[in-house]
Amino acid sequence: MTYDQAxxxxxxxxxxxxxxxxxxxxxxxxxDDPLPEDLTRDSLELPDASEPELARHYTRLSEMNYxxxxxxxxxxSCTMKYNPSFTEDVAADPAGHVHPDRSDESVQGVLExxxxxxxxxxxxxxxxxxTLQPPAGAAGEFTGILVTKAYHESRNDERxxxxxxxxxxxxxxxxAAMAGYDVVSLPSGDDGRVDLEALAAALSEETAxxxxxxxxxxxLFERDIERVxxxxxxxxxxxxYDGANLNALLGRARPxxxxxxVMHYNVHKTFATPHGGGGPGAGPVGVVDELAEFxxxxxxxxxxxxxxxVPDADDAARFRTYTPERSVGKVxxxxxxxxxxxxxxxxxxxxxxxGLADASAKAVLNANYLASKVDYEVPFGPLHHEFxxxxxxxxxxxxxxxxxxxxxxxxxxxxxxIVSEALMTEPTEVESRRTLDQLAAAFNAVGDEDDETxxxxxxxxxxxxxxxVRAAREPRLSWHELDE
Ligand SMILES: *Cc1c(COP(=O)(O)O)cnc(C)c1O
Numbered sequence: 001m002t003y004d005q006a007x008x009x010x011x012x013x014x015x016x017x018x019x020x021x022x023x024x025x026x027x028x029x030x031x032d033d034p035l036p037e038d039l040t041r042d043s044l045e046l047p048d049a050s051e052p053e054l055a056r057h058y059t060r061l062s063e064m065n066y067x068x069x070x071x072x073x074x075x076x077s078c079t080m081k082y083n084p085s086f087t088e089d090v091a092a093d094p095a096g097h098v099h100p101d102r103s104d105e106s107v108q109g110v111l112e113x114x115x116x117x118x119x120x121x122x123x124x125x126x127x128x129x130x131t132l133q134p135p136a137g138a139a140g141e142f143t144g145i146l147v148t149k150a151y152h153e154s155r156n157d158e159r160x161x162x163x164x165x166x167x168x169x170x171x172x173x174x175x176a177a178m179a180g181y182d183v184v185s186l187p188s189g190d191d192g193r194v195d196l197e198a199l200a201a202a203l204s205e206e207t208a209x210x211x212x213x214x215x216x217x218x219x220l221f222e223r224d225i226e227r228v229x230x231x232x233x234x235x236x237x238x239x240x241y242d243g244a245n246l247n248a249l250l251g252r253a254r255p256x257x258x259x260x261x262v263m264h265y266n267v268h269k270t271f272a273t274p275h276g277g278g279g280p281g282a283g284p285v286g287v288v289d290e291l292a293e294f295x296x297x298x299x300x301x302x303x304x305x306x307x308x309x310v311p312d313a314d315d316a317a318r319f320r321t322y323t324p325e326r327s328v329g330k331v332x333x334x335x336x337x338x339x340x341x342x343x344x345x346x347x348x349x350x351x352x353x354x355g356l357a358d359a360s361a362k363a364v365l366n367a368n369y370l371a372s373k374v375d376y377e378v379p380f381g382p383l384h385h386e387f388x389x390x391x392x393x394x395x396x397x398x399x400x401x402x403x404x405x406x407x408x409x410x411x412x413x414x415x416x417x418i419v420s421e422a423l424m425t426e427p428t429e430v431e432s433r434r435t436l437d438q439l440a441a442a443f444n445a446v447g448d449e450d451d452e453t454x455x456x457x458x459x460x461x462x463x464x465x466x467x468x469v470r471a472a473r474e475p476r477l478s479w480h481e482l483d484e
Contacts (some may be wrong), residue, residue, distance in 0.1 A: 001438055003071070003407030006063035007462040016060045019047035064462035066409055068274055072431055072439050074370075076386045076412040076424025077169060077217050079247055079269035086350065087272040087343035096342050100334035104320050111319035114300045114335055117345045118284075119313060124348075124356070125243065125263055126256020127286025131295040133336040137244050140264025140283025141175035141211070143296060146328045147262060147287060148209045148238050149179055150294040154326060157236065159208035165194060167218060167416040172211045172242060181208060188418055192218045192380040194228055207237035214241065214258070215248045215384035217416050217424065219367060229259025238262060238291075246270045247429065248364055248385035251357030262287045271344035282340040296331050297323040360385075362429035366436060370427050373440035375447050379419055386426035388419045389443075394454060396421040399446050401465065402457035406442035 008016045025048035029040060049057065067073070073080040090096075098107045118130040134140040145162065152159050162176035165186045176183045184202050189195030193216065203210075210232045214222045222228065232239045241255040241263035247270055249255075255263050267273065268281035287295065301309050302316030310316055335341070351359065363385040371378050376389035389411075391399045400410030400423070412424040423443075427436055446454070458464060 001407055001441065002405060002460065004460045005066070005462045006060065008060060008064075016057065016064065019049055019054070019057055020045070022053065022057075023048045066404065066461070071407050071409065072427065072435050073274075073409040074411050074425045074427045074439060075409065076388065076426045077244060078412065079244070079266070079385075079426055079428055080274045080409075081269075081272070081428045082430045083272050083274050083343075084347065084350075087346045090346035091339040091342045096339065100338075104318075108319055110338075111300050111321065112313060112316075113342065113345055114338075115302055115313050115316075115319050117341060117348075118300060120345075120348050121265055121284055122286055124250065124254070125241075125246075125265065125286045126254030126258075126260075127263060128256075128289040129292035129295060129299075130284050130286040131299060132282065132284045132338075132341050133296045133330070133332050133334075134264065134283040134285055135332045135337050136281045137242075137264055137266040137269070137283040138171040138175060139331060140266075140285045141171055141240075141242065142178055143283075143328070143331045144240055144262045144264055144285045144287075145175050145179040145181070145209065145211075146331070147285070147291050147294045148240065149181075150326060150328050151238065151291050152208055154294075159206050159237070161204070161206045162208050162240075163199070163202050163210045165212065165216070167192070167216055167418055168211060168213055169217065169242060169244065172213075176209075176211065186210075192216070192220050192418065193222050194224065196224060196227065196231070199228065199231060203231060203235045203237065205235060207232065207235050209238045209240045209262075211240040211242060212260075213245055214255070215245055215386075217245075217386075218380045218388050218418070219248075219383040219386040220380055221248075221384055225258045233259070244269055245385060247426075248360055250360040250363075251353055252360055256286075256288065262291060267344045268340060272347040273340050273343050280337045280340055282337045282344065284336075284341075293325040294328055295324045297327040297329060298334070299324050299327075300335070359429045363426075366427040366429060366431055367425070369433070370425065370436050370440055373437070374425075374443040376423060376443060385428075386424065388416065389423040389425060390419050391421035391423055391447075394421060394447070394451070396423055398451070398454035398457065399423065402446045402449060402454050403442050404458040405460045406445055408439050408442045 024045045027044045027046055029042050068080055068082050098110055114132060121130045134143045160182050161184050162181040163184045163186050164172045167188050173183050186202055187198050214225060229239050238261040239259055241260040243263045244266040264283045264285045298321035300319055300321055302313050303318050303320050304310050305317045367386050368383050371383055371387040374389055378387050378389045396413040400413045403410045414422055
């Protein structure tokens with residue numbers, strides 16, 4: 001199967017004009033404008049388009065892009081799942097759109113949902129308390145490490161190091177460094193898992209935490225996790241769980257039961273809300289009891305008639321926001337990205353315990369099925385929610401570009417580095433067997449092609465090769481910059 005993306009051409013150029021290029025209109029300043037003159041402009045060029053023109057403009061742009069509604073999106077470690085439409089309906093309900101400065105008393109319904117979501121996430125992860133505030137996974141890591149730091153400092157126990165396996169997501173290194181720690185990189189063992197001897201050598205009285213992803217980014221479960229937890233705790237360190245890969249464990253195993261003390265959830269990877277274009281997302285953080293007093297401000301709790309805290313929302317008379325006793329402060333405004341969190345609430349409520357367990361079963365089954373169908377070598381296993389194939393002699397980035405011509409989004413490429421020319425692939429639980437077969441056919445067709453074809457790819461997309469480095473280094477985020 002191949003794929004041709006819509007393209008609008010003007011002679012040789014493929015393009016869809018900006019709205020401002022189509023037609024614009026000068027808006028004159030109103031003579032009665034009460035605003036001070038030095039704060040206003042005399043005129044403003046605004047794009048001028050009728051409703052059909054506007055609707056067509058955005059539809060065309062979407063047709064020139066590839067998204068979860070175009071076809072499968074097996075981006076490894078990112079779980080770009082299809083976003084169920086009903087969660088959008090829930091998030092669009094005006095009842096949830098309240099100003100964050102309103103009094104607790106006037107937004108009891110919203111606080112109740114927040115409390116229940118804190119509770120559900122805690123039960124899913126095996127954690128005692130959860131903050132919803134961090135706006136992304138990386139922000140969750142940073143918050144979790146700040147909490148870790150506050151915990152050690154509260155015990156007059158200054159520690160300087162955080163250990164991160166070399167196969168970890170890049171944000172782990174960055175979060176630990178941003179919190180002021182020296183990062184100790186831990187090499188993987190021959191089987192792709194944590195090497196216990198290397199871990200023993202890295203651990204010391206300076207270890208504030210070990211950050212682990214489990215199953216790790218190779219899709220492998222850390223079988224020795226209980227031993228790892230014991231080793232970290234023996235030197236007085238904490239065990240941090242990177243929850244971006246929770247899809248593999250949902251309803252089956254809990255980081256808290258494995259010995260983890262603090263974790264973040266990638267709500268936008270596990271509980272609806274695919275994150276594209278940088279967000280928004282949400283990265284709640286769960287902690288064990290001893291760390292709860294350090295969580296960000298504000299936090300939501302349930303209280304009885306006397307205002308005394310009660311653990312269960314069902315026993316609550318009211319819901320209140322408060323500042324945890326030794327809070328690390330704010331890591332974002334108010335309750336974080338509330339509408340994203342509302343989608344997570346809706347998703348968990350709709351699936352329930354059996355649905356979540358079913359999602360993890362399908363995530364793992366789909367990854368294993370697809371891995372068995374692709375001709376590329378998959379060096380590590382047995383697998384959980386994802387696999388890392390090697391493009392072998394091919395350049396993984398070129399192979400990935402070519403996949404677009406076959407109508408599938410490419411996997412994550414060139415990471416983790418422990419597999420050469422890595423194609424890190426996570427089909428997710430939502431894809432049918434037919435779609436997985438289409439994905440496998442695309443991988444295998446690309447696998448048979450020569451370098452020349454791959455270097456030319458993609459050929460059938462609206463935009464060909466994009467200068468990715470330049471796009472990242474010199475982003476043009478406003479149409480004004482096109483005039484320069
Ligand atoms: C995506 C991801 C993160 C970071 O999450 P963001 O929400 O993108 O900041 C951290 N760890 C792993 C393993 C991830 O896949």
